[in-house]
Amino acid sequence: MKPVIGITMGDPAGIGAEICVKALAKKDFYDRCTPIVIGDLEALKEAIEFTHSDLQLNEISDVSEAKGQYGTIDCLNLNMLAPRGWEYKKVSAVAGKAAFAYIKTAIELALEDKLQAVVTGPINKAALNQAGYHYAGHTEIFADLTKTKDYAMMLASKDLRVVHCTTHVSMRRACDLITEERVFKVIQLANEAMKMMGKAEPRVAVAGLNAHCSEDGLFGDEEARAIIPAVEKAKSAGINVDGPIPPDTVFVKALAGQYDIVVVMYHDQGHIPVKLTGFKLDVNTNKYTSVSGINCTLGLPIIRTSVDHGTAFGKAGEGRANEESMVDAIDLAIQMAQSRVQQ
Template sequence: MGDPAGIGPEICIKACLDASVQAVCRPLVIGCPARLAQAAEVLGLDVPILQVARPEEMTDNPRQIAVYDIGINCGDIAWGQVQKKAGLAAYTAVEKAVRLAQSGQVQATVTAPLNKEALHLAGIPFPGHTEIYAHLTGTRDFAMMLADGDLRVIHVSTHVSLREACDRATRARVLRTIQLAYEALKQMGIEDPVIGVAGLNPHAGENGLFGREELDEIIPAIQDANALGIHAVGPVPPDTVFAKAIGGAYDMVVAMYHDQGHIPVKVKGFQMDKKTGAFTSVRGINMTLGLPIIRVSVDHGTAFDQAGKGTASDESLREALYLAARFAGGRA
């Protein structure tokens, strides 16, 4: 359900009632039944909330929201504010979702947005979903993938300083990221995937003029991947690699750091109304690769300014649900 003070409860209601979502999966919300009932009221919907103790207690009623109760009553949480209780509820929902997936009771997990400040107020020492999932599953090799349609981007590093991101662009880490991209694309049903690898420096280093990371780390990693039978190309200058991917040259791009990969995906998927300053479209998903379970997420935040108003778009959440169902089918 995400942070109960944000738009998570509302977009969960919208997405779970969507016929296109119901056509590919049976959604079960992990969260607070009282908060979801409030979200339905905000949306002006008369929706039955079915509280279940086990996923098999769900019904086939398409107009009913099935909820696995996290045991924290969020009915008294204010909309649109950073709160300790909300951070604890968001973390508890993630933890329960992970345990359900690990035990095989659900085939995939999809996360609505949480708030990092609220997490920290609750004493949760993680910067976000990715690190929580890695901790709970004991995963050391993992990477973040963003996608909007056929533009897919995987990151060598994410939530670290730019200085540290440069240090993390090592031969071993770049190779492992290429491998994770290849495994994910194969699981999606792409038979012979082509992976474009971005350079770290402007013009991909210009043969050492603007830095040696490409020569010393990235090119050897690409050669290692090719030797393993992976069709990896690069390093491609960062200012052109994403345009080439949108044009169909690559099935996924390996970005070297957070903003290098996030900016092109969000420029493609986010659209803002010039007059109102409000986003009219928020597309794109976030997926953690390398985990023993499936985790896909929306590619936006808690949007506290919209919470409790019934105006938030569930577009990204629906995309996340579609992709989670596709991966679940591939893994099956």
């Protein structure tokens, strides 16, 4: 059976509905899965209109009603929005409440095994907060609603994959969170993720935290105190892992094919190289010609992948959003869902 993939529409004031419509214009997805958009029919109707799409909509109230046929978007309509009941490009509690409802519904369906994976469209944190949901982002919502303690964010472009030990915290706080236990757990999650992505014997690299991996303690003690012991523990557990490797060379080695994935210590250490390899900006038009890349939460009891960009309010409602990252996220969700079935 083809896996059923739930795609949350994201914040309706952003580009989420548009990139859903554009991504689901690809016939290949329907050959490999049954995609269902979890959101609002009204927003999808507008997206079809301003993108001049020929796709049809099939409103459903239960996953079992999905047709899974190319040319038709199955929409689990939560009716959070009245016609014209939201405004593009604007942060609002209405949009935040709707976005959270889509995510919560998708998680519940996945936990009931009615969905084999969840793909999330972009949300706006300010809108979530206005609606009363105080989360740092998708990752924290999924961890909370699935009651998951040990989890990590993986980012991937076509050429590079990274997993973070820390994410949405200050740099000072990130240093405190780099412990042997945490680094070891993230190495394990990275190794498991690569196996789900088809690598039978993953090669894992671990980045240092400090310049030159602290130069034998001259620039800090995190390597000696936490990272090196974690790497040695992972090796003893049978994981093919190297590190710590200086952050200014580890990504060069990974891009050259020496490693399949890099465990990084903090948010920007991982985000910057992935976005450098996946995002391309045309300075003459000030438009992105590529937004390749995905975000995936590891350690959950369910599969969750996501676009690796925000709501792009500046483009919302105009029909010019790039769906490449959504395509990548759906593709990875299918791959991971199929791999989990085979395991």
